[in-house]
Amino acid sequence: MPKDGGIGASTTRREDVRFLTGKGNYTADINSFGQAAAVFVRSTVAHGVIKSIDTMAAAEMPGVLAIFTGEDFVDVGGNPAGWLINSRDGEPMKEPKRPVLAHGKVRHVGDAYAAVIAETEQQARDAAEEIIADIEELPAIVDMAAALAGDAYVHDEIATNQCFDWGWIEDNRAATDEAIKNAPHVTTLELINNRLVPNAMEPRASIGTYDAAGDSYLLHTTSQNPHLTRLLLSAFVMGIPENKLTVIAPDVGGGFGSKIYHYGEEALVLAAAKKVGRPVKWVADRTESFLTDAHGRDHVTKIELACEKDGTFIAFRTETLANVGAYLSNFSTATPTFLHGTLIAGNYTVPNVYVNVKAVFTNTAPVDAYRGAGRPEATYSVERVIDMAARELGIDPVEIRRKNFIKPDQFPFGTAAGLEYDSGNYDALMDKMEAIVDRKAFEERRKQSEANGKMRGLGINAYVEACGIAPSNLVGVLGGRVGLYDAATVRVNATGNLSVMVGAHSHGQGHETVFPQIVGEMLGIDPQSVDIVHGDTSKIPFGMGTYGSRSLAVCGSAVVRATEKIIAKAKKIAAHMLEAAADDLEFTDGQFTVKGTDKSVSFGEVALKAYIPHEFPIEDIEPGLEETAFYDPANFTYPSGAYACEVEVDPDTGKVTIERFTACDDFGNVMNPMIVSGQVQGGVVQGIGQALLENTTYDENGQLLSASYMDYVMPRADDLPLIAVDHSDGTPCTHNPLGAKGCGEGGAIGSPPTVVNAVIDALQSGGKNVTHIDMPLTPARVWAAMNNA
Amino acid sequence: MASVTMTVNGKSVSGDVEGRTLMSDFLRNDLRLTGTHIGCDTSQCGACVIHVNGEAVKSCTMFAVEADGAEVATIEGQANTDGSLNVIQQAFQDHHGLQCGFCTPGMVMSAAALLKDNPKPSEAEVRAYLEGNICRCTGYHNIVKAIMAASGQDVPAVAAE
Numbered sequence: 001m002p003k004d005g006g007i008g009a010s011t012t013r014r015e016d017v018r019f020l021t022g023k024g025n026y027t028a029d030i031n032s033f034g035q036a037a038a039v040f041v042r043s044t045v046a047h048g049v050i051k052s053i054d055t056m057a058a059a060e061m062p063g064v065l066a067i068f069t070g071e072d073f074v075d076v077g078g079n080p081a082g083w084l085i086n087s088r089d090g091e092p093m094k095e096p097k098r099p100v101l102a103h104g105k106v107r108h109v110g111d112a113y114a115a116v117i118a119e120t121e122q123q124a125r126d127a128a129e130e131i132i133a134d135i136e137e138l139p140a141i142v143d144m145a146a147a148l149a150g151d152a153y154v155h156d157e158i159a160t161n162q163c164f165d166w167g168w169i170e171d172n173r174a175a176t177d178e179a180i181k182n183a184p185h186v187t188t189l190e191l192i193n194n195r196l197v198p199n200a201m202e203p204r205a206s207i208g209t210y211d212a213a214g215d216s217y218l219l220h221t222t223s224q225n226p227h228l229t230r231l232l233l234s235a236f237v238m239g240i241p242e243n244k245l246t247v248i249a250p251d252v253g254g255g256f257g258s259k260i261y262h263y264g265e266e267a268l269v270l271a272a273a274k275k276v277g278r279p280v281k282w283v284a285d286r287t288e289s290f291l292t293d294a295h296g297r298d299h300v301t302k303i304e305l306a307c308e309k310d311g312t313f314i315a316f317r318t319e320t321l322a323n324v325g326a327y328l329s330n331f332s333t334a335t336p337t338f339l340h341g342t343l344i345a346g347n348y349t350v351p352n353v354y355v356n357v358k359a360v361f362t363n364t365a366p367v368d369a370y371r372g373a374g375r376p377e378a379t380y381s382v383e384r385v386i387d388m389a390a391r392e393l394g395i396d397p398v399e400i401r402r403k404n405f406i407k408p409d410q411f412p413f414g415t416a417a418g419l420e421y422d423s424g425n426y427d428a429l430m431d432k433m434e435a436i437v438d439r440k441a442f443e444e445r446r447k448q449s450e451a452n453g454k455m456r457g458l459g460i461n462a463y464v465e466a467c468g469i470a471p472s473n474l475v476g477v478l479g480g481r482v483g484l485y486d487a488a489t490v491r492v493n494a495t496g497n498l499s500v501m502v503g504a505h506s507h508g509q510g511h512e513t514v515f516p517q518i519v520g521e522m523l524g525i526d527p528q529s530v531d532i533v534h535g536d537t538s539k540i541p542f543g544m545g546t547y548g549s550r551s552l553a554v555c556g557s558a559v560v561r562a563t564e565k566i567i568a569k570a571k572k573i574a575a576h577m578l579e580a581a582a583d584d585l586e587f588t589d590g591q592f593t594v595k596g597t598d599k600s601v602s603f604g605e606v607a608l609k610a611y612i613p614h615e616f617p618i619e620d621i622e623p624g625l626e627e628t629a630f631y632d633p634a635n636f637t638y639p640s641g642a643y644a645c646e647v648e649v650d651p652d653t654g655k656v657t658i659e660r661f662t663a664c665d666d667f668g669n670v671m672n673p674m675i676v677s678g679q680v681q682g683g684v685v686q687g688i689g690q691a692l693l694e695n696t697t698y699d700e701n702g703q704l705l706s707a708s709y710m711d712y713v714m715p716r717a718d719d720l721p722l723i724a725v726d727h728s729d730g731t732p733c734t735h736n737p738l739g740a741k742g743c744g745e746g747g748a749i750g751s752p753p754t755v756v757n758a759v760i761d762a763l764q765s766g767g768k769n770v771t772h773i774d775m776p777l778t779p780a781r782v783w784a785a786m787n788n789a
Numbered sequence: 790m791a792s793v794t795m796t797v798n799g800k801s802v803s804g805d806v807e808g809r810t811l812m813s814d815f816l817r818n819d820l821r822l823t824g825t826h827i828g829c830d831t832s833q834c835g836a837c838v839i840h841v842n843g844e845a846v847k848s849c850t851m852f853a854v855e856a857d858g859a860e861v862a863t864i865e866g867q868a869n870t871d872g873s874l875n876v877i878q879q880a881f882q883d884h885h886g887l888q889c890g891f892c893t894p895g896m897v898m899s900a901a902a903l904l905k906d907n908p909k910p911s912e913a914e915v916r917a918y919l920e921g922n923i924c925r926c927t928g929y930h931n932i933v934k935a936i937m938a939a940s941g942q943d944v945p946a947v948a949a950e
Binding site: 199287716 | 809821823827828830864868878882887913915917927928
């Protein structure tokens with residue numbers, strides 16, 4: 001074991017020191033000489049025709065350097081959708097152009113139609129107030145069902161408001177319909193998966209810089225994947241050659257999906273920097289974030305579960321309306337389809353699954369992947385309807401799940417929803433969860449709650465998800481327009497320390513600590529001698545960034561592959577130094593040793609030799625010690641979990657209190673248990689937020705009523721208990737070198753149905769005939785449900 | 790414009806500010822003390838918490854002119870004089886009380902204010918005190934543990950963690 005802990009050690013994070021001392025370097029913290037400020041002018045109506053924009057008065061305001069409107073960008077490209085979905089009839093999805101600034105029409109509150117560049121942000125704000133736009137308001141299209149039925153259109157050329165009508169798997173449709181028609185028992189649940197705002201604590205920000213001498217651009221931006229942003233700006237939006245554009249995502253204050261996507265503000269600051277010849281900086285305020293960051297979820301679903309009287313599952317069938325908002329955000333079409341429909345088989349051997357998803361344009365902010373991205377929606381639908389079926393059939397909720405689980409000896413298992421799960425042990429997770437919960441003791445706790453005048457419920461849940469996205473070949477077949485590999489370059493310096501350049505981006509995940517644990521373990525050296533470089537396209541290999549719980553499973557695997565190449569080359573150099581055959585060497589604890597002898601050289605000595613190649617066999621071995629690997633996985637990874645939640649419900653007010661929460665997860669092999677626990681706890685609380693607190697509310701005019709922290713309820717410390725987590729003894733992923741599955745999203749996927757199941761259990765135990773309440777389970781909703789029941 | 794003079798992290802500083810200049814903007818833009826973060830503009834998130842004359846204040850909620858003559862402390866002044874992390878900062882690192890780090894300066898400043906007035910808070914008191922500090926990454930679990938640890942207390946072990 002290396003001095004400071006290799007794989008499996010709960011090493012504390014080296015990046016913490018700068019964050020704890022105020023030395024983090026977030027985009028908004030960066031100031032450049034001569035910098036100007038950008039402020040956007042945003043629509044206050046949800047839907048309207050831009051008749052005219054008068055910028056004359058604004059242009060005369062103090063400090064104003066330039067004003068842009070949509071007219072300035074009619075000749076540049078649109079921000080594209082990264083995934084093509086075909087409808088059931090074979091027709092490709094509808095892809096309206098998403099311009100840098102709105103032109104012709106505004107399509108949601110917050111849609112930017114102008115931008116002011118001024119000496120200071122305050123001057124830009126003052127001038128923005130003087131821009132006079134004549135916008136003829138049109139009826140707002142907010143409700144999805146009404147959007148499909150009505151005669152008003154978000155995009156005039158899409159006279160249905162439907163983006164696509166997707167079936168999965170279309171060939172399974174007839175068999176699933178037949179199975180449901182003939183089933184002894186069918187449970188039907190109609191539910192809403194509430195729209196959420198990701199709310200990374202750092203608002204989005206971008207700084208554009210233009211170098212006229214080299215005709216090159218630099219963009220600092222709050223991104224989870226700077227290379228993807230560069231590619232989109234180069235190939236689609238601005239046409240800037242990739243080698244003339246550097247994108248740097250410095251310290252980024254959380255993402256949760258919302259900072260995957262390219263946004264128009266990034267293009268605007270680049271164009272503005274060129275026009276005014278100075279760096280141009282834009283920093284969103286929180287309300288701009290609410291209005292314009294890609295939102296999450298927002299499904300309306302009907303799910304049916306057909307089963308035998310003994311609880312054996314026969315079929316799942318779902319119909320979903322998925323809101324994509326006013327424009328297609330980059331992965332908005334993959335999220336409700338291939339990240340959702342493919343998981344409707346859950347953890348189960350169910351033989352029939354059919355999923356139908358209609359994606360709908362509305363006059364609301366674009367919706368895209370948010371922590372979990374499609375899988376929370378799948379898990380919520382499946383695990384809620386299972387709980388309801390168990391109650392209808394009088395079967396224990398744990399037993400009905402165990403009865404239908406894929407068993408450990410059935411892996412690899414091809415599900416009825418088209419995925420092949422490589423490994424898992426769902427019963428073992430359920431065992432662990434039951435041991436922690438101790439259901440006999442729960443009955444005592446329930447009595448105690450009842451004695452205190454409260455209703456107590458226990459909700460349980462099993463989840464499986466597909467992450468570590470993903471195999472490029474597979475996503476290509478399914479409509480993905482990008483590859484989903486990742487990359488790492490391991491550079492061994494002459495003095496034996498290392499710089500490792502990675503395509504993944506750390507915005508809270510701890511890469512700067514964990515990747516060195518892996519490299520240190522493999523090379524038998526102190527991880528402290530390994531530094532990670534990330535976030536700068538001019539320094540790192542082309543990688544796809546961090547989302548979909550992919551950093552470790554995909555980029556970590558690239559780090560492993562590159563380090564293996566380093567070892568292979570170092571071995572050749574060592575063989576030369578030891579005058580032995582490479583095959584006769586073994587490498588342990590950082591030493592190359594001729595087997596059966598005491599002749600050895602250290603890794604550090606080999607590194608020095610690589611860079612001072614005196615007496616070096618340059619015919620056989622190049623000098624230097626630096627290797628790059630691109631890693632493209634063979635499959636998704638499939639983390640799974642068994643979760644339990646205990647709640648108390650106040651019968652007088654409907655207020656729900658989380659009393660206990662237990663998360664038992666299988667993430668495969670774990671590199672740093674401390675960091676993994678933190679990921680689970682954070683994810684679980686985001687899921688609790690969805691279940692109890694958070695709701696994104698548009699009124700019938702398309703006004704966002706929840707556009708600040710005064711209106712949108714974020715989980716606070718006093719809403720929560722400590723979260724018990726266990727991710728020991730996972731079943732390793734079978735197809736990546738670390739055996740790792742990815743831990744970033746499981747908590748947010750597994751927790752919402754657990755909480756809702758618990759509340760329904762509490763209400764039922766209190767004699768209330770309530771079978772479902774839509775999230776968030778606010779006191780008002782719970783009270784109304786119990787008192788109408 | 791008005792002239793202001795104050796002591797920030799033990800050093801006397803002065804500047805000229807507009808009447809509408811927020812204290813948070815004065816710190817970030819004029820003094821380049823960018824450890825104080827702006828997360829919400831509505832005094833909800835607490836990423837901008839500083840100490841003014843020993844009291845925790847959301848710096849986006851006061852004007853710079855209101856701090857004229859005050860003793861101000863920010864996250865940049867919290868480490869020990871030898872540069873090592875102070876007890877609260879060290880507890881946050883030891884207990885993984887931060888992920889993306891954006892809310893962290895406010896959390897540390899709030900924790901310091903809490904422990905000054907209540908050196909041995911209960912878990913419930915820590916949670917109640919943090920009501921004005923939002924974190925999206927940690928679920929607060931390890932922040933609560935870090936603050937309890939910084940006060941010399943143990944947090945009860947949670948099953949199997």
